[in-house]
Amino acid sequence: MHRLIASPFLGKHLVLRPGSPSGVRIHENRYEQLRAATNEDVSPPSWLHEVAEQAWNMTLPSAGLGETLLVREPTTYGFARASWEINLGCDYDCEFCYLGEKKFEGLPWEGKRRLLEMIRDAGVLWLQITGGEALVDREFPAAYEYANQLGMMVQVSTNGSQLHKEPLLDLFDRYPPYRLTLSLYGASEETYEAVTRNRGSFDRFTRGLAAARDAGLPVKLNVVVSDRNAHEVDAMRALADEYGFPHQVYTNLSPTINGNPNPLASQADEYLSARSPFKGCNAGHTFFHVNPHGVASICKVGRDPHVQLMIEGIDALPRLGAIAESLHLRTGGCSGCQLSGSCWTCRPLAKLYQDADADRSLYCQHGGK
Numbered sequence: 001m002h003r004l005i006a007s008p009f010l011g012k013h014l015v016l017r018p019g020s021p022s023g024v025r026i027h028e029n030r031y032e033q034l035r036a037a038t039n040e041d042v043s044p045p046s047w048l049h050e051v052a053e054q055a056w057n058m059t060l061p062s063a064g065l066g067e068t069l070l071v072r073e074p075t076t077y078g079f080a081r082a083s084w085e086i087n088l089g090c091d092y093d094c095e096f097c098y099l100g101e102k103k104f105e106g107l108p109w110e111g112k113r114r115l116l117e118m119i120r121d122a123g124v125l126w127l128q129i130t131g132g133e134a135l136v137d138r139e140f141p142a143a144y145e146y147a148n149q150l151g152m153m154v155q156v157s158t159n160g161s162q163l164h165k166e167p168l169l170d171l172f173d174r175y176p177p178y179r180l181t182l183s184l185y186g187a188s189e190e191t192y193e194a195v196t197r198n199r200g201s202f203d204r205f206t207r208g209l210a211a212a213r214d215a216g217l218p219v220k221l222n223v224v225v226s227d228r229n230a231h232e233v234d235a236m237r238a239l240a241d242e243y244g245f246p247h248q249v250y251t252n253l254s255p256t257i258n259g260n261p262n263p264l265a266s267q268a269d270e271y272l273s274a275r276s277p278f279k280g281c282n283a284g285h286t287f288f289h290v291n292p293h294g295v296a297s298i299c300k301v302g303r304d305p306h307v308q309l310m311i312e313g314i315d316a317l318p319r320l321g322a323i324a325e326s327l328h329l330r331t332g333g334c335s336g337c338q339l340s341g342s343c344w345t346c347r348p349l350a351k352l353y354q355d356a357d358a359d360r361s362l363y364c365q366h367g368g369k
Contacts, residue, residue: 222248
């Protein structure tokens, strides 16, 4: 396994260490030097020794640059980040899940391999593997390992129910993740299992937290607030602090990806927070999302129109830019709005609320139905 990655990134060039949050920007000439040198069995240049020492307190071997460094090739597609739902199946049954029906289905292994190669070839340097519950997919270990071998910095979003298992801990030791993002649903067994509707889930989750802490894994906790656990918000924060993990609180739930309003009934109204004005995003331009069947969209919310990566191939990806522009047009009751400059909600998310016939105050400054 390579110890460092050199890669183009949005017109720049970076040297990264798998599993580390920090990177070093290098000049294009140095990137090209590394690109040429990895084709030969040569020693790392002196400046790379200095970079490794200063950035990561890391000593590089004096020979065999090709075994130390993976150099990613330039791409013409211009993407830098992506998220991939490896499977929508989940071992939890949270009533507020934005996915709605969670089916255990997706690409066979050869399809997953081909998809990961297309994601790499699109220029993606940071990849989020998510679900459903990513860690219950039987091919997650192989997919995670292959994504790392392709030179991607991998983040995994998970409920943490499987994180106590030795094979997964060994996998993350061999291929350190960029980040593990865990959802936190309660600070007590009674509350946590009322949310997940899964007996024994709190014990498995806390065992996973302890194992991750002991292994020094880069965990971040998302405290998800609903009407069933709102009384434990402070206790959930304290639990995160007890394990020494940073956390962020999420209080605003959304309709499902097909516009079903059911999750909104689980919101803790007294904890709803004001959103910042939406100033645009890079969805469809430098970021894209892929579902378990290899269908690519601009993001997890704006899923239609989309492109069929497994059928059309990587050359279909550039169409996402035009799709993104079309999805952000003010339509469906938003056209002509005089408050659009300070709108809280991106247009694709607003459409989900509108399809769900949600109270307008949840996504619009005009309020009311």
